Amino acid sequence: MEYQKQLQRIKDGAGFIAALDQSGGSTPKALENYGVTGDAYDNDEAMFDLVHEMRARIMTCDCFDNERVLGAILFEDTMDREVNGKPTANYLWEDKNIVPFLKIDKGLAEQMSGVQVMRPIPNLEALLDKAQNYPVFGTKMRSVIYEPSADGIELVVQQQFDVAKQIISKGFMPIVEPEVNIDSANKHDCELLLKADILRNLERLNDDHQVMLKLTLPEEEGFYQELIDHPKVLRVVALSGGYSRSDACEKLKQNPGMIASFSRAFTEGLSKQQSDKEFADTINASIDEIYKASKV
Incomplete structure (x- = not known):
């Protein structure tokens, strides 16, 4: 039953899929872009704690909404953790009506x-x-x-x-x-x-x-x-692949029927040092730009 609901949502829904699935190899770079340098953690566990904190901050933002975000791709470590006291995938689907996916490759x-x-x-x-x-x-x-x-x-x-x-x-x-x-x-x-x-x-x-x-x-x-x-x-769905968000969105608009599934381009401009309002404003602007490009 849930699968059929999710299938219809992905098939017919407007919006894009947020790729929040940086794994072991790409996590340090994702954290660095977020303003967290390597000296802030001294082992993998601490590193994954920090990146989960970043992802939870994104997911719990009011602007991370099902009007514009269709789905989210999770890393296994994220699936195993909780957001707002619920397993991450349950939080996304039950509280946000956002469809969870799982990254399964090992690099x-x-x-x-x-x-x-x-x-x-x-x-x-x-x-x-x-x-x-x-x-x-x-x-x-x-x-x-x-x-x-x-x-x-x-x-x-x-x-x-x-x-x-x-x-x-x-x-x-x-x-x-x-x-x-x-x-x-x-x-x-x-x-x-x-x-x-x-x-x-x-x-x-x-x-x-x-x-x-x-x-x-x-x-x-x-x-x-x-x-x-x-x-x-x-x-x-389209990956950003190293293009900036504005370049990726421009290219996406030239391909009607494709929707975004951006990772780096989605989190571009976010920083741990931002106040909650600055963070929310930045992620809202990102979501809006990607959503509009995905609607073409």
Whole structure:
């Protein structure tokens, strides 16, 4: 029942998905951008305490509302913690009507064939079993493409869809994220190969199965329309990928039907040192800009 409600919300709702899923490798940078330097913590536990504090501050803001925010992607550590005395996913869904997703990948393997595939996810079954205790709707996993290598890109997409099938079998909606690096010298060539591979893999999915796609904003306007319209794609969301928020939003407006799922661009300008009003004003302006770009 909850899954069906969440499915309708993601399918038909206006708004965007906030990516609050920085994990071990990217947390120090996220904290630094938030005004918390490395000397403020001396172990991982203290680091994750601080980043959870930041995420809870965002989620409990009145302006982090379901009128503009459709969903939020969580790191496993965040799912295991509480916000306002409730497990994070329960708080988001029950108190805010915002759909929770869970980041499940364990980071990237070394670069080869112009790409980085995902590292193995040895405890995936156990992680998904744990997620079933919460109102988590879907999952997210990221790979990266740097060069237009047909073999490399095929490897990335195949791995993503193989894991996606496992996730679907456990009753979750997978967000497949084969990011194209924004600094790639041949970005559009990468996107041409990527789209063809995604379409091939969509055809191989069972007729009653769907995925979501999280893709880098493309060089060519409206380039992913075929994927947006595909019956086996629930939603196509855009990552910010290192673009500033204003650049990412401008690019998003050129791709009707895509909605944002920004991480760095979403939290841009936030600081631990801000008063609650300054913080709320900053996050409200960010939410508003991203929401408007996602509505086009």
